[in-house]
Each structure stands twice: as structure tokens, then as C-alpha cells.
Amino acid sequence: MTVYKYPKPLSSEITPKNVFLNRRSFMKAAGVASATALTGGLAINTSNAMTTPWELSKSEYSISDEPNPIEDIKSYNNFYEFGTGKGDPAANAGALTTNPWNIKIDGLTNKPGELDIDDLISKFDLEERIYRLRCVEAWSMVIPWVGIPLRDVINAYDPQGSAKYVSFETLVRPEEMVGQRRFGGLDWPYVEGLRMDEAMHPLTILAVGIYGEAMPNQNGAPVRLVVPWKYGFKSIKSIVRMSFTEEEPPTTWNILAPREYGFYSNVNPNVDHPRWSQKAERIVGSGIFAKKRDTEMFNGYADEVSSLYDGMDLAKFY
Amino acid sequence: MAQHKAWTFLPSWLIYPLGIVPGVWLFYRAVQNQLGPDPVKVLENGLGEYALQFLIAGLAISPLMRFAKINLIKYRRALGLIGFFYVVAHFTVYIVLDMQFNWQEIITDIIKRPYITIGVSAFLLLLPLALTSNNLSIRKLGAAGWNKLHLIVYPAVILGAVHYVMIKKTWALEPLIYLATALLLISLRRFYHLAKRKKRVAA
Numbered sequence: 001m002t003v004y005k006y007p008k009p010l011s012s013e014i015t016p017k018n019v020f021l022n023r024r025s026f027m028k029a030a031g032v033a034s035a036t037a038l039t040g041g042l043a044i045n046t047s048n049a050m051t052t053p054w055e056l057s058k059s060e061y062s063i064s065d066e067p068n069p070i071e072d073i074k075s076y077n078n079f080y081e082f083g084t085g086k087g088d089p090a091a092n093a094g095a096l097t098t099n100p101w102n103i104k105i106d107g108l109t110n111k112p113g114e115l116d117i118d119d120l121i122s123k124f125d126l127e128e129r130i131y132r133l134r135c136v137e138a139w140s141m142v143i144p145w146v147g148i149p150l151r152d153v154i155n156a157y158d159p160q161g162s163a164k165y166v167s168f169e170t171l172v173r174p175e176e177m178v179g180q181r182r183f184g185g186l187d188w189p190y191v192e193g194l195r196m197d198e199a200m201h202p203l204t205i206l207a208v209g210i211y212g213e214a215m216p217n218q219n220g221a222p223v224r225l226v227v228p229w230k231y232g233f234k235s236i237k238s239i240v241r242m243s244f245t246e247e248e249p250p251t252t253w254n255i256l257a258p259r260e261y262g263f264y265s266n267v268n269p270n271v272d273h274p275r276w277s278q279k280a281e282r283i284v285g286s287g288i289f290a291k292k293r294d295t296e297m298f299n300g301y302a303d304e305v306s307s308l309y310d311g312m313d314l315a316k317f318y
Numbered sequence: 319m320a321q322h323k324a325w326t327f328l329p330s331w332l333i334y335p336l337g338i339v340p341g342v343w344l345f346y347r348a349v350q351n352q353l354g355p356d357p358v359k360v361l362e363n364g365l366g367e368y369a370l371q372f373l374i375a376g377l378a379i380s381p382l383m384r385f386a387k388i389n390l391i392k393y394r395r396a397l398g399l400i401g402f403f404y405v406v407a408h409f410t411v412y413i414v415l416d417m418q419f420n421w422q423e424i425i426t427d428i429i430k431r432p433y434i435t436i437g438v439s440a441f442l443l444l445l446p447l448a449l450t451s452n453n454l455s456i457r458k459l460g461a462a463g464w465n466k467l468h469l470i471v472y473p474a475v476i477l478g479a480v481h482y483v484m485i486k487k488t489w490a491l492e493p494l495i496y497l498a499t500a501l502l503l504i505s506l507r508r509f510y511h512l513a514k515r516k517k518r519v520a521a
Contacts, residue, residue, distance in 0.1 A: 072355040084490055086356065137487075139356060183491050256488065275431050275485070277423055284355040288348045288415055 049121035050099060050214045050222060056146060061203055062130035063300065068141040070211050072285040077218045078135065079237055080186050081170065081177040088179070089218035095176045096238070098215075098222040107243035108163040115153070117222045121208055124148040124156075128212070129205055129226070134267045134299045136231035138276055141284040145226055146209030151200040159196070159244040167193040167249035168225060169241035186252060192236035193249035193263070194227065197308055203228055203301060206239075229298040229305045231265045262318040266309070267299035271318050325388055333396035341368055341407055358415045365408040370482060370496050372401030373475045377503040384510050395451050398471070402448040405441050405478070433484035436477050443474035475500045 067073075077089040101117040126146055134140045154166070170190040174180040180188050198204065207226045208215055215221040220237025227234050233253050243249075253261035260274050269279045280292040298305050309317075344364045347353050353360040376397040382388045417424050427434045447468055449455070456464045479497035486493060 068355070076355040080488070084486075084488065087354065139359075141355070183489070186488060253487075272430075275433060277426070279423070280420075282356060282358060282416075287351050288357045288361065292418060 048099060049118040050208075052209070052213050054121070054126050054146065054209070054212065056126050056128045056212060059127045059129050061304075062128065062144075063132060063142070065130070065132065065142045067130055067144045067211075068285050072141060073143055073210060074216050074218060076141070076284055078137075078232065079179075079218060079220065081179045081188070081190065081238070082218065083179045083182070092178045093217035093221075095178070096171075096173075096217045096221065097176060098217065098238075101222050101240075103223065103239055104241045105157050105243075106241070107167075107245050108160040109244050110158040110160060111156075113157065115157075117208075120148065120153070120206070120223060124152050126208070127205070129207075129228075131226060131228040132299055133226075133228070133232050133235070134281060134295065136233055136261065136265065136273060136278075138273075138278060138280070138295075139282040139284050140293065140295075140299075144211055145205065145207040146212060147205030147207035147226060149202055150204045150206050150225070151202065153206060154199060157244075162246050163244035164196055165193050165245045165247065165249055166196060166199040167191060167241075167243045167245055168236045168239050169243075170236055171238045171240045187255060189240075190236060190252045191249065192225065192234055192251050193245075194225075194234075195248075195308075196244075198227065198305075201305060201308065203304055229266055229301040231261075231267060233261070234265050264309075264314075264317050266305075266314065266318075267295060268297060268314055268318070269295040270297075271315050325390060326392060328393075330392045330396050333393050334400065337372065337396065337400035338403065341365060341404060344368075358411070362408060362411045362416055365404050365411060366482065369401050369404035369408055370475070370478055370500075372397050372404060373471070373478065374496065374500055374503065376401060377471070377475060377500060381503055381506045385506070399448060399451055402444050405444060409438075409441055433481050436484065437481035440474045440477035440481060443470050443477070447471055447474070472504045476504070 075090050076086050078086070079089040079093065082089040082092040099117060103115040103117075103120070104113075105115055106112045126148060128144055129147055130142065130144045132140050132142050150166075159166075168191065170188075171177070172180060172189045194204070205226050206223055207220075208223050210216065210219060215224065220235075220239075223239050224237040225235045225239065234251075248263060251261075251263055253265075254263055267278075272278050278295055281295050283290060283293050296302070344353075344361060348357045348361040351357060376394055379390050379394045379397070382390060413419065413424060417427070428438050429435065447470060450459065450464065450467060459467060476497070479493065479500045482493040483490075483497055
């Protein structure tokens with residue numbers, strides 16, 4: 001089978017890094033200047049890289065579908081740390097402090113360390129990635145993420161050859177995350193994981209924003225994973241730890257209901273969830289009479305990712 | 319038994335138009351696209367919750383009479399029928415708006431998905447009760463026979479609540495409260511039936 005491969009030049013081949021960085025510092029300086037003008041010279045905190053505008057490059061990997069309006073994206077969330085209702089995260093996530101924020105990087109790496117969110121945003125190249133998010137609950141929406149290819153970050157932390165998987169962990173802070181204080185049925189912290197080749201795939205990103213703005217808290221601020229060919233729950237939110245491991249790491253929904261949620265959880269219209277069909281999806285924001293959309297294999301990314309699973313029985317490794 | 323007029327000043331027929339107001343309002347907002355980004359689910363789940371609320375309210379009538387001496391029996395038929403109306407509306411939204419008449423998928427769902435099998439069973443159990451909720455049927459079946467038939471409401475409501483518990487991805491509090499309330503209201507009957515029997519034995 002021939003698989004079409006996108007031309008993938010390194011971003012450094014397109015634009016020299018220093019030019020990029022200079023452009024960004026120019027933009028920042030301009031931002032400071034205009035902000036200073038607006039506030040009449042009052043001191044404001046300019047050290048925060050989460051403050052936009054950011055320099056974004058477009059991506060070959062973006063889909064051409066019209067993204068959902070920001071209101072849909074911010075008001076319809078599954079983020080059980082803030083409650084199990086779809087509107088709970090929007091109502092409760094305002095309490096979350098997202099700066100300062102550190103991601104601990106450990107496990108089988110030659111350079112374990114702490115990655116500060118401001119460093120993540122300022123030291124890596126940001127891209128816009130317009131992806132369809134397909135939830136395991138059989139709905140989807142189109143989201144213009146701002147993110148960094150995860151492989152850029154992984155490469156910077158030099159994993160050892162024995163590292164076969166990457167595991168991720170969400171913040172546990174019950175004082176700010178009301179769902180962690182309530183009866184909800186999940187074990188905290190929320191944990192997720194990818195096989196190393198999935199993590200290194202250019203489609204996989206660490207997202208830090210939506211619509212060119214810093215990530216709204218209810219969508220997983222300040223930094224979350226986005227793996228567009230997998231069901232949404234694989235794309236873990238508000239990440240505080242990333243570890244390189246040799247064994248397949250435990251994952252939250254798989255622990256809760258192993259028959260319903262597998263480690264891989266690739267979008268697959270041919271493998272039903274035990275309680276509902278995965279053949280079609282409701283398009284969020286399209287009203288009550290809209291026709292459902294046929295779900296695509298690997299959420300439409302079959303050309304890019306199916307080779308990762310060559311020879312695997314996807315009904316068994318769901 | 320003393321009739322507390324304060325509780326029963328409304329004519330029972332008024333329960334019907336009042337009872338469907340929340341459902342009509344929900345449907346209106348769905349059509350107006352005011353139920354957020356995923357209105358089909360909000361409508362479907364909302365109608366299902368109304369169904370359970372009215373059916374459970376119907377189950378509360380008899381314990382209220384026994385333990386609180388509040389007699390609302392004249393409203394019970396209306397509560398039950400409105401509950402059934404919401405079951406039908408919930409099922410209709412599932413078929414028309416959620417599954418979009420994809421009969422193959424609907425039949426697969428009913429056979430293969432236990433929570434849907436259970437939900438449909440509850441609907442089928444309620445069907446004969448709704449059809450016999452009229453004075454003519456009581457006369458035809460006889461009071462004893464009619465009462466016996468309508469005991470089916472207990473398993474039907476429990477199955478409805480179990481259906482709600484099962485659709486959630488985790489153990490959610492709200493559906494468990496519905497299930498616990500239904501079980502409590504039904505088990506209370508056991509107590510006063512036992513008490514009655516004891517009294518009879520003593521006498």
C-alpha cells in the first residue's frame with residue numbers, strides 16, 4: 001500500500017530560528033509599547049508568554065472545515081476535574097491558577113527537568129492546527145488549536161532508547177478543581193499515555209491556545225495534549241507531568257471501564273463502544289435537525305497514521 | 319380519611335396542561351437553538367428526566383397518604399399519564415432526532431445495548447398501564463384486577479431509573495438519587511402492607 005507522505009521540512013529550514021525569535025521579540029515589544037500607551041504608563045507584567053498576540057505558522061495538517069465558534073468550544077466540555085456536566089467546566093474552571101505552571105519531565109530520559117509554561121510557549125515554535133475533535137460519546141467539533149508538535153518537546157528532553165511510551169498526568173488541586181472534591185467516579189490524577197511513535201507523530205501536539213488566544217481554563221489550560229486520530233479523552237488536559245516509560249502506562253478511562261475504553265482508543269467507526277455505535281457523530285453546534293456525520297477511520301487521518309498500526313487487530317486493540 | 323382541602327383545590331384535569339409545560343418549553347428552546355451546542359442530547363435527556371420525575375411523583379402519592387396523611391390520590395392518574403407522555407416524547411426524540419430513523423442502528427441498539435434494552439422494556443411495561451388508565455378499564459378489569467395490573471409500575475420505574483444510571487460514564491450522583499428514591503417509595507409500601515397484615519392477625 002502506498003501511503004501519501006506530506007513534505008515535511010524542518011521549520012528551521014524555512015525560516016532561520018533567530019529571525020523567528022527576533023520577530024517574536026519585536027511583536028512582544030510592540031505589544032508592550034501599545035499596552036503601555038493604553039494604560040498610560042502603568043507597570044504591567046510583561047514576562048508572561050501566555051499573553052498573546054503570538055506568532056503562529058499555518059500547518060499542512062490543518063483541515064479545511066469551518067471551525068466551531070469559540071462559544072461552542074468554551075461551553076461544551078468534558079473535564080471531570082470541574083464536574084461531570086458539559087457546562088460544569090465553563091462554570092467552575094475559572095478558579096484554576098494556570099501561572100506559574102511547571103511540567104515535570106522524568107522517567108527514561110537523559111535530561112529530566114521542569115518545563116515552565118512561559119518557556120514552553122516562548123522557546124518552541126507555535127503552529128495553528130485546525131483539527132476535528134471526535135469525542136468517544138459520538139459527537140465532534142472543529143477546533144483551531146495553537147500548539148507545538150509534541151516531538152519537538154520530546155526531542156529537547158532526549159529520551160533514552162528504552163523508552164517505549166510516554167505517560168501524562170493532569171494537575172491534582174482539589175481546592176481549585178471542584179470535581180476532585182465531589183462524588184464523580186474517576187481516580188485522580190487523570191492519567192493518559194501514548195506509544196512513543198504516536199507521541200512522535202507530527203499530528204500530535206501540545207496545545208496552549210485556541211483561536212490564537214491562550215487556552216481557556218475549561219479546555220485544559222495552560223497546556224494539553226491533542227491527538228486528533230484518537231477519541232477526545234486521550235487528549236489529556238492541564239498537564240503537570242510527562243514521563244518516558246518502558247511499559248504501557250495505565251490510563252484513566254481504561255482503569256474505570258477496560259471493556260469500554262482501550263489504551264489505543266483510535267477513532268474507528270467499525271468498532272462500537274459497548275453502549276453505543278461509533279458509526280456516526282453529532283456535529284456540535286449544528287442544531288436539532290442537522291444530519292449526523294459519518295465517522296471516518298482514524299477521524300480522517302488514515303493516510304497519516306494507519307501505518308502505525310500495521311498488522312494489529314484494531315478490534316482487539318481498541 | 320380526612321381530606322385536606324388545601325392540598326386538593328386544583329381540579330385534576332389541570333395537571334395535564336401544567337404537566338406538559340416544561341416539556342413544551344424545552345422543545346421550544348431546542349427549536350430556537352437555545353439549549354447550547356448539543357441540543358439533541360439536552361432535549362433527549364431532559365425529557366427522560368421529566369418522565370422519571372412524574373412517575374416517581376406518582377409513586378409518592380400512596381406513602382404520602384399513609385405516613386403524612388396528605389391525600390393527593392385524585393392527581394395520581396394524571397401524574398402517571400404525564401410521566402408516560404414524557405417516556406413517549408423521550409423515545410420519539412431518540413428515534414427521530416438522535417438516530418434519525420436509522421432503523422437498523424435502532425434495532426441493533428435495542429438488542430445489543432443493555433441500557434437501551436432496559437429503557438425499551440420499561441416503556442413496554444408502561445404501555446398497558448397507560449392504555450388502562452381510564453374509568454372504563456377499571457370497570458372492565460374490576461378494581462382488584464386493575465390494581466394487580468398496575469403493580470407493573472414498580473418494576474417499570476425501577477428499570478427506567480437503572481436505564482438512567484447506566485447511560486452515565488461514571489457513577490453519577492443524580493441518577494442514583496432517582497433510583498434510590500424509587501426504591502425507597504416502593505419499599506415503603508412493604509412496610510404498611512406488613513403492618514396491615516400484623517393488625518389483621520392480631521385482631
